Amino acid sequence: MANGLIVPVILAGGKGTRLWPMSRSQRPKQFLALTGDLSLFQLTLKRLADPARYDKPIVVTNAEYRFLVAEQAQEAGVELEAVLLEPVARNTAPAIAAASLIASRNEPRLVHVLASDHNIALDDAYLTAIDTAAAAAREGRLVTFGITPTSPATGFGYVEAGEKEATGAHHVARFVEKPNEDRAKEMIASGNYYWNSGMFLFDSSVFLSECRALVPDVFNAAEASVKSAHEDLDFIRLGEEEFAASPDISVDYAIFEKTTLASVVPSPIQWSDLGAWDAVWKESPSDDNGNVTRGPVNLFNAKNSFVLSEGAHVAVNGVEDAVVIVSEDAVYVGKLSDAQDVGRVVKELAKNKDTAKLTEEHRTSYRPWGGYSSILQGERFQVKRLFVKPGKQLSLQKHHHRSEHWIVVRGTAEVQIGNTVQMLRENQSVYIPQGDVHRLTNPGKILLELIEVQTGSYLGEDDIIRLEDTFGRA
Known part of the structure; x- marks a missing residue:
């Protein structure tokens, strides 16, 4: 490998809806400052500013977000290796394959794939997990990170850790789809199940070899799209016709659940996918009554609630387990414990021509x-x-x-x-x-x-x- 440094590949093309009305398709959650002054994408870039471990990042996104990516990277003071533009959405397998081909144009490299919208504490536990995964990847393993579960979450997939390897990683015994609460409690009690974080680390040559063997349609489409790619300003546009020929499939289904080379690194790190407003609430400092507020907000007799306003002054009285989100042109009110339902609400709004625009554009x-x-x-x-x-x-x-x-x-x-x-x-x-x-x-x-x-x-x-x-x- 060229210099032993890890090439980060950041996936930044998602259009999350469960943080509506703040997150919309034209400016989704990865580009929003949900936990502080920096956006989640910028926090991800900052976490990778470690010259002892990482090379310059490659970002995979779409044409709609290309200037947001470039602008926020510049604001964060982080130089990017490349920004790859997906011409169409085809899930994570072809995106990661194309990025791995770009990363290893000269020779094989270690690649760390991570989401742009996760909140992760940069501490010793995190760095230890990265180093363990890198050691396993150098031994030819395809590594995923298993987050130590803190609750029987039903919104995550799980991975079961099997036999321990010399590097400290474990063979993957199996992946488990999102379970019901009783099954999640059983798995957590067993002590060897972890949340599947969606982060991966591998040698690019090993990953691409497995991709070619297990999902040749994905590999061929990615390879052809890279060969036909062209530069556009500071971006690389993958070949549209070639990329569109790939199946729409995640890297978990396509490769990690099929390969015999999968390993998991148990990772007791502070991690959240910030997938809904209750997750943002949990990750934010609260008052003595468990309330979190942002913007011009006053609470009276409120408990365990989250209230955010972008402009209008909001006064909330006598509520518990509430979420109130006031954007420039829309307001969402619901139970904080039902925060996962926001995605369903957005789908209904998108069906109506009078409200569909609210799911796509900000004022x-x-x-x-x-x-x-x-x-x-x-x-x-x-x-x-x-x-x-x-x-x-x-x-x-x-x-x-x-x-x-x-x-x-x-x-x-x-x-x-x-x-x-x-x-x-x-x-x-x-x-x-x-x-x-x-x-x-x-x-x-x-x-x-x-x-x-x-x-x-x-x-x-x-x-x-x-x-x-x-x-x-x-």
């Missing part, structure tokens, strides 16, 4: 140059707040169906309309007629904020004709 949408918030919308008008990062610019564009008025409220704007370029400062405005080619740039050192008033017969985001774009979207 604030993020773009590689900044973003915008929708403030007010009428029959032939719309008001937005635009924010543009220092040094960034929007695409050179035009609209067929709308005109725009821009009013600068903070910072300095460079505005191009046709062949004319002008500078606007606070309290100055400009009018962009329908059909005129235009571009907005922030040449300053602080965030540029504008109020945009759109008028016209059609105000959809798809009425943008990009003629030139810094971010490759033209």
Whole structure:
């Protein structure tokens, strides 16, 4: 192996729904700051900033999240080896196979596969588990991490540890699907069952050999998609037709449950998949009554509850076991103990055309140059707040169906309309007629904020004709 360092492969393409209304398909939970100032993805990157163990990470995501990945990695001060873009969702087996091929282009490497949205304490127990898994992987084992269970959780799969190996890992006796509570209690009482964490560590050559032997359709699709991949700015786009030919299958089903090389490292680490609001509540500091609050919140006579607000002031009185989540444009109220039901609620909302948008988009949408918030919308008008990062610019564009008025409220704007370029400062405005080619740039050192008033017969985001774009979207 090249330098003995482990190559992290971070899977960051998921679209979790059980943390709605905060997590939505356009900005899912891995990119949200749920436990502090950093997003879960950034916390994952920080955990891997260990030059004695890890090389630069490879991130697997999709085109929709590519700029979020790049931006948050830059904010965290972490340099990435590569960002692979899945053209279609095909579950974890082909994604990990493609990443392993990229990681081992020159020679076999140790690969650590991990999710982007788990909360893990970086302590001695964690580092010991990583070193044990690496030792087993160097012996040709495909290693999964078994989390020491703290409760008979029914939302996780389990793995049974068998014979102990010289490295300290154990042969995998078997994997168990999500059990009912009674069965989970029995397994925990036996002392040799662990939560299946979804983290893996292996030698890339061993993994790819098993992938080729056990699921050749997955291997062939991944290999072909890597061969036909092309660079797009700082990203690598896997071949769409080739990748789409892969079966939609998880790495657990495809390889780990079939191979004879599977090992498990019992890992008594502080770990949570933060899969629902009750998990976030458990991972957060609480008051003397077991309450967790975020944002402008007041509680009265409340116990064991979680209340979060993004803006509106929330007062909650006389509740227990409650979860109240107030986003910019939606509110969820339910029992904290029924937090797993949020996913079902989102599915029902997605079926209705009047509420489906709430499961996909936030009122604030993020773009590689900044973003915008929708403030007010009428029959032939719309008001937005635009924010543009220092040094960034929007695409050179035009609209067929709308005109725009821009009013600068903070910072300095460079505005191009046709062949004319002008500078606007606070309290100055400009009018962009329908059909005129235009571009907005922030040449300053602080965030540029504008109020945009759109008028016209059609105000959809798809009425943008990009003629030139810094971010490759033209």
